Amino acid sequence: MIKPVLVFLLFYVHVFMLQAQTSDDAFVIKKIYETALAESNAYEWLTHLSENIGGRLAGSPNSYKAEDYTQHILDSLGVTTTFRQATETTYWNRKEESQVFAHLTDNAKILLPSTSLGNTIGTEGKEVRAKIIEVNGLDEVDQLGEEMISGKIVFYNRPMDPTLINTFNAYGGAVDQRAFGASRAAKYGAVGAIVRSMTNKLDDVPHTGSSIYEDGVKRIPSIAISTNAAEMLSDMLSRNPDLELSFSNDNEIIPNQTNYNIIGEWKGSEKPDEIIVVGGHLDSWDLGGGAHDDGAGCVQAMAVVEIFKKMNYQPKHTIRVVMFANEENGLAGGREYARLAKENGEKHLSAIESDAGGFTPRAFSTDGLDSYFDEKFKKVSSWFTLLEPYGVTLIKGGSGADISPLKEQGPLLFGLRPDSQRYFDFHHTAEDHIEAVNKRELNLGAAAMTSLIYLIDSYGI
Amino acid sequence: MIKPVLVFLLFYVHVFMLQAQTSDDAFVIKKIYETALAESNAYEWLTHLSENIGGRLAGSPNSYKAEDYTQHILDSLGVTTTFRQATETTYWNRKEESQVFAHLTDNAKILLPSTSLGNTIGTEGKEVRAKIIEVNGLDEVDQLGEEMISGKIVFYNRPMDPTLINTFNAYGGAVDQRAFGASRAAKYGAVGAIVRSMTNKLDDVPHTGSSIYEDGVKRIPSIAISTNAAEMLSDMLSRNPDLELSFSNDNEIIPNQTNYNIIGEWKGSEKPDEIIVVGGHLDSWDLGGGAHDDGAGCVQAMAVVEIFKKMNYQPKHTIRVVMFANEENGLAGGREYARLAKENGEKHLSAIESDAGGFTPRAFSTDGLDSYFDEKFKKVSSWFTLLEPYGVTLIKGGSGADISPLKEQGPLLFGLRPDSQRYFDFHHTAEDHIEAVNKRELNLGAAAMTSLIYLIDSYGI
Numbered sequence: 078m079i080k081p082v083l084v085f086l087l088f089y090v091h092v093f094m095l096q097a098q099t100s101d102d103a104f105v106i107k108k109i110y111e112t113a114l115a116e117s118n119a120y121e122w123l124t125h126l127s128e129n130i131g132g133r134l135a136g137s138p139n140s141y142k143a144e145d146y147t148q149h150i151l152d153s154l155g156v157t158t159t160f161r162q163a164t165e166t167t168y169w170n171r172k173e174e175s176q177v178f179a180h181l182t183d184n185a186k187i188l189l190p191s192t193s194l195g196n197t198i199g200t201e202g203k204e205v206r207a208k209i210i211e212v213n214g215l216d217e218v219d220q221l222g223e224e225m226i227s228g229k230i231v232f233y234n235r236p237m238d239p240t241l242i243n244t245f246n247a248y249g250g251a252v253d254q255r256a257f258g259a260s261r262a263a264k265y266g267a268v269g270a271i272v273r274s275m276t277n278k279l280d281d282v283p284h285t286g287s288s289i290y291e292d293g294v295k296r297i298p299s300i301a302i303s304t305n306a307a308e309m310l311s312d313m314l315s316r317n318p319d320l321e322l323s324f325s326n327d328n329e330i331i332p333n334q335t336n337y338n339i340i341g342e343w344k345g346s347e348k349p350d351e352i353i354v355v356g357g358h359l360d361s362w363d364l365g366g367g368a369h370d371d372g373a374g375c376v377q378a379m380a381v382v383e384i385f386k387k388m389n390y391q392p393k394h395t396i397r398v399v400m401f402a403n404e405e406n407g408l409a410g411g412r413e414y415a416r417l418a419k420e421n422g423e424k425h426l427s428a429i430e431s432d433a434g435g436f437t438p439r440a441f442s443t444d445g446l447d448s449y450f451d452e453k454f455k456k457v458s459s460w461f462t463l464l465e466p467y468g469v470t471l472i473k474g475g476s477g478a479d480i481s482p483l484k485e486q487g488p489l490l491f492g493l494r495p496d497s498q499r500y501f502d503f504h505h506t507a508e509d510h511i512e513a514v515n516k517r518e519l520n521l522g523a524a525a526m527t528s529l530i531y532l533i534d535s536y537g538i
Numbered sequence: 539m540i541k542p543v544l545v546f547l548l549f550y551v552h553v554f555m556l557q558a559q560t561s562d563d564a565f566v567i568k569k570i571y572e573t574a575l576a577e578s579n580a581y582e583w584l585t586h587l588s589e590n591i592g593g594r595l596a597g598s599p600n601s602y603k604a605e606d607y608t609q610h611i612l613d614s615l616g617v618t619t620t621f622r623q624a625t626e627t628t629y630w631n632r633k634e635e636s637q638v639f640a641h642l643t644d645n646a647k648i649l650l651p652s653t654s655l656g657n658t659i660g661t662e663g664k665e666v667r668a669k670i671i672e673v674n675g676l677d678e679v680d681q682l683g684e685e686m687i688s689g690k691i692v693f694y695n696r697p698m699d700p701t702l703i704n705t706f707n708a709y710g711g712a713v714d715q716r717a718f719g720a721s722r723a724a725k726y727g728a729v730g731a732i733v734r735s736m737t738n739k740l741d742d743v744p745h746t747g748s749s750i751y752e753d754g755v756k757r758i759p760s761i762a763i764s765t766n767a768a769e770m771l772s773d774m775l776s777r778n779p780d781l782e783l784s785f786s787n788d789n790e791i792i793p794n795q796t797n798y799n800i801i802g803e804w805k806g807s808e809k810p811d812e813i814i815v816v817g818g819h820l821d822s823w824d825l826g827g828g829a830h831d832d833g834a835g836c837v838q839a840m841a842v843v844e845i846f847k848k849m850n851y852q853p854k855h856t857i858r859v860v861m862f863a864n865e866e867n868g869l870a871g872g873r874e875y876a877r878l879a880k881e882n883g884e885k886h887l888s889a890i891e892s893d894a895g896g897f898t899p900r901a902f903s904t905d906g907l908d909s910y911f912d913e914k915f916k917k918v919s920s921w922f923t924l925l926e927p928y929g930v931t932l933i934k935g936g937s938g939a940d941i942s943p944l945k946e947q948g949p950l951l952f953g954l955r956p957d958s959q960r961y962f963d964f965h966h967t968a969e970d971h972i973e974a975v976n977k978r979e980l981n982l983g984a985a986a987m988t989s990l991i992y993l994i995d996s997y998g999i
Contacts, residue, residue: 111701240572242928244978277978437898437957439929467703468900496898496957498978517705517738517959 102463102535105390106528110467112384113524119376119383120516122150123435126375127366127511134195135360135403136168136334143359144339147375147400151341154382156398161337162417164402164409168334169196171363173327175300177271179310180206180321189306191324192283192364194255194272195406196290197299199327205230205298206323207268211314215253215261227266230322232314233258234273234307237501244497245433248275248504252286259299260291269324270299273307276501281305285362286505287406300324336360336402338410343382345534347393353530354397354428354488355381358404358411358479365509369500373435373519374477375400377493380523381530392534394426401479404432411479418486425488427533429526430477434503435519436495438467441529442474444481445489453489453538460532469525489538491529493522563924563996566851567989571928573845574985580841581977583611584834584896588827588972595656596821596864597629597795604820605800608836608861612802615843617859622798623878625863625870629795630657632824634788636761638732640771641667641782650767652785653744653825655716655733656867657751658760660788666691666759667784668729672775676714676722688727691783693775694719695734695768698962705958706894709736709965713747720760721752730785731760734768737962742766746823747966748867761785797821797863799871804843806995808854814991815858815889815949816842819865819872819940826970830961834896834980835938836861838954841984842991853995855887862940865893872940879947886949888994890987891938895964896980897956899928902990903935905942906950914950914999921993930986950999952990954983 113119126133126143133139144161151159177191193199210225211232212218218231233254237247252275259270274284281303288299302310313320339359345351357374361367378398385392402410418425429441445453454473461471475481476490484490495518503509574580587594587604594600605622612620638652654660671686672693673679679692694715698708713736720731735745742764749760763771774781800820806812818835822828839859846853863871879886890902906914915934922932936942937951945951956979964970 110703114703115700239576239978242571242575242982437959498898498982499976502976515960515963517700521703521959 099463102532105531106463108388109384109527109531110524112387113380113520113527114517116387117380117383117520117523119380119523120514120519122376122379123368123372123514123519124511126372127368131366132363133359133361133367134169134363135166135336135406135409136331137170137363140336140360144337147359147379148339150379151339151398154341154379155386156341156382157344159339159341161339162413163335163337164413166334166336166403166407166409168331169406170329170331172329175324175326177300177302177322177324179313180323189310190281190283190303191300191306192285193326193328194285194288194299194301195362196288197259197328198296200298200325202327204323204325205269206321209314209320209322211311215257218261218265223265226262229267230269230271231258231262231267232271232310234311236273237275237277239277244277244501247277248501251275255286255301256289259288259297260294263295263297267297269297271322272299272301274301274304275504276304278502279304279308282506282508284505285364298324298326300326336409338402338414339400341382341398343392343396345394346391349395351394351424351426352397353394353426353533354399354480355526355530356399356401356479357431359400360403360405362405362505364505364507365503366511368509368511368514369434369503370505370509371404371432373514373522374431377431377435377519377523377526381527384523384527394534396530404479408478412482415482415486418483425483425486427489427491427538428476428480428483429491429493429529430480431493431522431526432477432479433493433497434495434500435514435522436499437518438469438493438495438522438525440470440472440494441491442472442476442494443489443491444474444476444484446484446487457489457538463532464525464528467525493526495522560924563993566992567924569849570845570988570992571985573848574841574981574988575978577848578841578844578981578984580837580984581980583837583840584829584975584980585972587833587836588829592827593824594820594822594828595630595824596627596797596867596870597792598631598824601797601821605798608820608840609800611840612800612859615802615840616847617802617843618805620800620802622800623874624796624798625874627795627797627864627868627870629792630867631790631792633790636785636787638761638763638783638785640774641784650771651742651744651764652761652767653746654787654789655746655749655760655762656823657749658720658789659757661759661786663788665784665786666730667782670775670781670783672772676718679722679726684726687723690728691730691732692719692723692728693732693771695772697734698736698738700738705738705962708738709962712736716747716762717750720749720758721755724756724758728758730758732783733760733762735762735765736965737765739963740765740769743967743969745966746825759785759787761787797870799863799875800861802843802859804853804857806855807852810856812855812885812887813858814855814887814994815860815941816987816991817860817862817940818892820861821864821866823866823966825966825968826964827972829970829972829975830895830964831966831970832865832893834975834983835892838892838980838984838987842988845984845988855995857991865940869939872943876943876947879944886944886947888950888952888999889941889944890952890954890990891941892954892983892987893938893940894954894958895956895961896975896983897960898979899930899954899956899983899986901931901933901955902952903933903937903955904950904952905935905937905945907945907948918950918999924993925986925989928986954987956983
């Protein structure tokens with residue numbers, strides 16, 4: 078039996094050590110934030126990626142430039158090695174942007190701001206013209222059935238719910254229309270699908286994004302119109318249900334392209350076989366510069382190495398910075414990374430992704446296998462008093478699309494959760510350029526990720 | 539003595555009631571947020587204020603338009619009454635913007651982006667030309683003394699500290715140069731003061747703001763240059779210490795103007811003599827539209843009434859929405875409001891100000907008289923679990939310039955603390971327009987303020 082005085086002493090020493098440790102950690106994290114805010118080049122890298130290179134959809138010429146550029150930056154940061162993982166991708170190329178007209182009379186028509194949705198087929202040089210049926214979602218199409226749908230253009234106009242605080246939840250509640258609307262409408266004989274853009278903002282900016290054709294269903298064109306145009310079209314239809322819409326567009330699909338995950342590996346000094354992944358996806362939609370989605374995540378991940386190097390911090394575990402290929406149009410990069418990790422018997426301690434924009438960080442959400450999750454969540458939660466001064470909390474939830482295929486191999490996954498209010502002002506649009514990114518907000522995200530990795534590296538999981 | 543079983547029962551009932559209450563409150567607060575996000579007209583009011591009316595410095599023609607407009611809105615919201623409180627103001631009018639040139643040679647000069655600082659005198663049609671001495675702050679001017687300063691232009695170039703997380707702290711650490719730089723330099727015979735703009739961002743946008751002349755010291759012109767210009771000028775000086783600068787500007791001072799606090803009063807149903815103030819300041823610098831500073835605070839304060847009315851909520855205490863006059867150039871409105879409150883023996887329960895931009899709210903800071911502060915802070919803190927889902931915390935600190943004169947009369951003061959990263963990208967510049975404000979972020983601020991007032995109204999302080 079341990080005597081009370083000894084218990085007391087042990088307790089005292091334990092508390093003392095914890096405090097000493099915590100105060101050291103607080104100092105390191107302060108230094109991480111200071112370095113990120115005063116010295117990081119993340120914003121300059123992002124400017125190059127989004128403006129000098131630009132939109133970089135998988136398989137596009139720009140996608141290869143982005144691979145070369147980020148590998149060059151990773152090399153210049155002094156990681157141990159950089160390498161590539163090949164993935165097969167299909168290049169969907171927007172040859173001629175959609176033109177959508179609402180026909181008021183035989184000789185008066187209004188051009189609606191529009192954009193072809195990713196993977197859609199084109200109209201093969203023709204103009205498709207038909208009456209419109211406005212619906213609230215996929216279910217209503219099923220209810221209306223062939224009699225009401227056949228030969229018409231289905232207009233999906235359910236808005237994102239403005240009352241949800243987190244805009245990603247509102248997006249999740251509306252995006253089925255964009256993803257599955259065309260095939261659902263085609264089942265009942267529709268000739269095209271027009272989808273209200275995925276944003277809470279009322280403006281003239283159309284938002285693209287992936288649309289997915291169901292196997293065995295006729296492929297019909299799938300086009301987004303701006304929210305203002307959707308409001309106006311709905312209004313016109315309420316006065317004239319026989320209003321016709323016409324549209325044309327031209328796209329090509331070029332299969333069998335090769336894109337690469339770009340990886341910078343920095344070997345750990347004590348546990349080189351235990352890997353911490355940090356990354357974003359390198360591809361972006363073609364309309365803008367992919368600044369928030371997801372250039373921000375890519376440069377923040379690279380900045381983790383930059384910040385540690387500037388601080389002369391040598392991680393104990395191996396850090397892998399991964400620029401994932403083709404998240405937007407199939408998740409090829411994330412799947413291939415996980416497949417190879419399994420095949421090579423690698424041990425991943427943790428993986429962190431930033432893919433929700435370069436805004437002020439508010440939280441990390443975390444995810445992992447049920448068998449250990451609550452225990453690990455508790456341990457990691459205890460670190461977050463250190464991030465309180467920076468307004469960053471830990472919540473349960475998903476992580477990131479690219480790292481999620483790793484989940485079954487056991488690492489604890491994290492997704493950076495920045496303030497979400499502005500994200501869907503820019504998401505998948507021609508407005509997603511460097512001007513939409515605030516340098517300090519971007520750097521705060523890099524600092525939050527570097528701090529989390531420092532804590533994982535210090536205490537394990 | 540109360541029997542244990544009774545204690546247990548009382549405890550049980552107490553806990554039960556607390557929970558019932560809390561769940562009702564959570565419901566009301568959810569409804570407040572939903573109403574703010576889906577139905578508020580705050581953004582439309584702000585668009586009118588910042589774009590149709592525009593910059594509205596105290597005493598300017600626009601300042602009167604802004605008074606009429608906000609009184610009209612308050613009337614239309616159905617408050618019990620609206621009224622005005624007269625304040626005497628001095629109109630500083632920027633007649634001809636500053637022109638600042640760096641002279642490379644006798645016939646090569648560079649125009650630096652610049653703006654006259656508020657209250658500065660002009661050069662009376664002349665161009666002032668002199669050598670420059672760059673300093674790190676007011677103390678360095680004292681150290682250099684007359685020998686080094688006399689006949690020169692003093693160039694204040696200490697940047698805002700980029701490593702501080704809260705940008706208001708960085709502003710507070712640099713703004714003495716703008717406020718007091720001219721008089722300090724004039725004491726030692728300087729002919730002008732040039733001040734690096736108050737922002738962390740490196741760009742070509744000059745920031746104005748108040749400069750204050752010391753009584754009995756010769757008045758010399760006081761001009762801000764953009765941060766990029768400051769960096770370039772410093773660089774040029776390091777190569778050529780004899781570099782000369784020239785400047786000219788023209789301003790007029792028109793005393794004895796009258797501006798008004800615009801007040802909408804909504805009588806409480808149970809305690810009409812206990813007042814909760816909510817407000818912002820109506821004046822703004824002339825360069826931009828005063829969208830963030832402080833149109834945002836004004837429309838958020840008006841939205842408190844709008845949201846309650848849409849919810850059919852009748853406050854128990856009297857709510858006063860106050861558009862304070864002339865914060866930027868003397869705080870005349872805030873002082874007069876407090877003076878009249880005292881003179882009329884009014885009882886102010888609380889006062890809340892929003893004057894830190896229309897960004898996503900992160901916290902309220904609170905302030906009050908020492909005699910009760912800790913106790914009240916504890917009580918109010920207990921409410922904030924209700925605001926956790928909205929990411930809003932309570933911190934100790936200041937409140938707002940306009941409500942601070944009320945402090946000595948005893949109300950608990952609150953300042954809305956939005957995310958601060960972008961504020962000084964726009965503050966006091968030609969960029970402070972409606973495009974810089976995100977509608978959802980603005981409405982979230984209004985919702986946070988309405989929620990706090992609902993809790994004060996429900997539980998007192």
